[in-house]
Amino acid sequence: MTVFEEVRALCASAKQAARSVANRTAEERHRILLDMAACLEAQSAEILSANREDLARASENGVPDVMLDRLRLDEGRIGGMASAMRELVSLPDPLAKSERTVRPNGLVITKKTVPFGVLAIIFEARPNVTADAAALAVKSGNATVLRGGKEAIRTNLAIVAALKKALSANGTDPSAISLVSNTTRESADALMQMRGLVDLLIPRGGKGLIRSCVDRAKVPVIETGAGNCHVYVDAAADLSMALKVTVNAKCQRPSVCNAAESLLCHRAVAKEFLPMLYSATRSQSLELRGCPDTLAILPDITPATEEDFYTEYNDYIMSVKLVDSVDEAIEHINRTGTMHSEAIITDDDAAADAFMQGVDAAAVYRNASTRFTDGGEFGLGAEIGISTQKMHARGPMGPEALTTVKYCIEGTGTVR
């Protein structure tokens, strides 16, 4: 069997199993989620042992420490995955919504919220995504086909084996949670081609993976997570607030997608603000890369290239550019940004309104850090990712984003 055939067979089983999840009531889906949490904890010895093997192999292969840390599980992290599943139970049922209308000809039209069917998730070496994605799928009545990174394959197999036990115990086809065991690029490519079997593909990972899915997938895709986010310090900014927000947006957790990558500063306040930022962040070894006008104020920093303004560093680096107006800031953000999260610091309502309306992003902030773009912080509960596209879902995607609609129409032999 080729990799393509293997992936197709897995997706076909998941498609078959999808009906057995979609048919469940909310109570039944919640029972499955609670059992999934219990099975994860009950199988923690097996999962941790698989994880130790993955870590040993990854370490031999020179995988960097930051990635090893994401890969590493312990009892606490497994407990965290189980708690997240239990918390999903308390969120509203995304399938409960339906709107009924009666037409003048007597047709009764009910617009129902229904699951997509089969969700495919392509992700990297973070085993918690395996558990989170499978749980969100069950919550929303979907089957999932998971394709994680090769570094985590043993861990993922052990996690999925535990979750399948919970499905079987509840009379649900265990193929409703499936893991692609082949972790080559070929298996990801195959998933992208599964028209009719994969109803929605969500890539979670670096820019390369996401671009590749968007460019090549024949199945519907939601783009997630690329975040070239900006903080714009306006002429009417409270500069001490601007400093606090900029430092938080950049430095509180630079590796995540809602961290800021670039500072735009109005020329009128640049001479005062940039030295404040420079002194405040030297101790955190933040590297600033400036446009020529910035260098005139901060001569010691690195010059920024054009490329810098398009770069998501995910690191202690920030590009800096002076602008003459809020309009120039908006234009720069719409040209170089990734439509994720953008902030303006200002006391001027007109500037704030122009920014909030003109910037074309999932989340636009006034006087707050970009770091809040997150399902938990927005009160949605769990999230499967942060959509940076406009179609279907935008911003943090909770269980509702994993549903679609179906019109069910009843007549009495009604014809047109």
Place this chain on the structure above:
Amino acid sequence: MTVFEEVRALCASAKQAARSVANRTAEERHRILLDMAACLEAQSAEILSANREDLARASENGVPDVMLDRLRLDEGRIGGMASAMRELVSLPDPLAKSERTVRPNGLVITKKTVPFGVLAIIFEARPNVTADAAALAVKSGNATVLRGGKEAIRTNLAIVAALKKALSANGTDPSAISLVSNTTRESADALMQMRGLVDLLIPRGGKGLIRSCVDRAKVPVIETGAGNCHVYVDAAADLSMALKVTVNAKCQRPSVCNAAESLLCHRAVAKEFLPMLYSATRSQSLELRGCPDTLAILPDITPATEEDFYTEYNDYIMSVKLVDSVDEAIEHINRTGTMHSEAIITDDDAAADAFMQGVDAAAVYRNASTRFTDGGEFGLGAEIGISTQKMHARGPMGPEALTTVKYCIEGTGTVR
């Protein structure tokens, strides 16, 4: 300038103009729509003269009569286009929706409904689509880039010239309604590549166009209109109702996407029902193409090939297949259908429930004709097309389908 550069320049102007539409209040957008209707009527002589030239050229080139009929305009049809614009004014404003929440940390999060930005529509030689699509775009605060078929180019240029007058008269950038003057395949291909400039692409036309967009577009696409729709006559059907619905679904207007293409008949009623259908439709010269079991009952009809069961005829032809159960009907529809509109005729609630839940389509009917899948019939007012995908919009797409959301967040220097 290459075709690609020409299309890019047009899309860039539309992107710029999009802000000038998005900024308008509902009242201002409605004023523009009323002026668009008035300008269409005022320019009807120019439009009809351009249309006569298109018709003459098309006729010389041997374009078939059914297409000439779609291309032909007269005062009545222009009046119809203007009325449709005026009716849009009375529909609810799709941009009015917003949800506000205050988080425990004081952040005020407002989830606003906003326009996409630039909609691109690729369509064939139906000039009414030019007017309808432009009007739906204005209603929902979007700019449009229209790329119609070559047969209608003079008519489309005249229509768009009239509509641009209405934009200018209202202080709105006329690039908000743009027509691609090049009608080669190259210009359609170029539109599909305009990442960052085209926010949503809606192809309206044949299967070939839609497949080509889905396979090759780098911009977000909504699939519309492919309709291999079925009527399933269950063992518990009222056969006279089944006959009435089948004939209506197939013959009332066979050229449209919600017309039925295939009949599935439960074996238990086939010997009674198929001869009823055969005699009732001979006078309408409906060609039936049957599976071997159907041929055993109706020996005079054409044998169906496997290909027939995947074919949208858009003509007086219907494939016929016997099934042993509602489950077999569901499986056949999910395998061969296009997820558009599917009907079951039955008095059995259990069979109806299984069908409504199991069939994976935008619209599923019990005891009614598939012909009702339409924005007007569903009470949505105008529609830009019928989505056969699950992502973003499913079924008839009204103005709401042309919007997305944006989170606007206000803090007081709030950090994480």
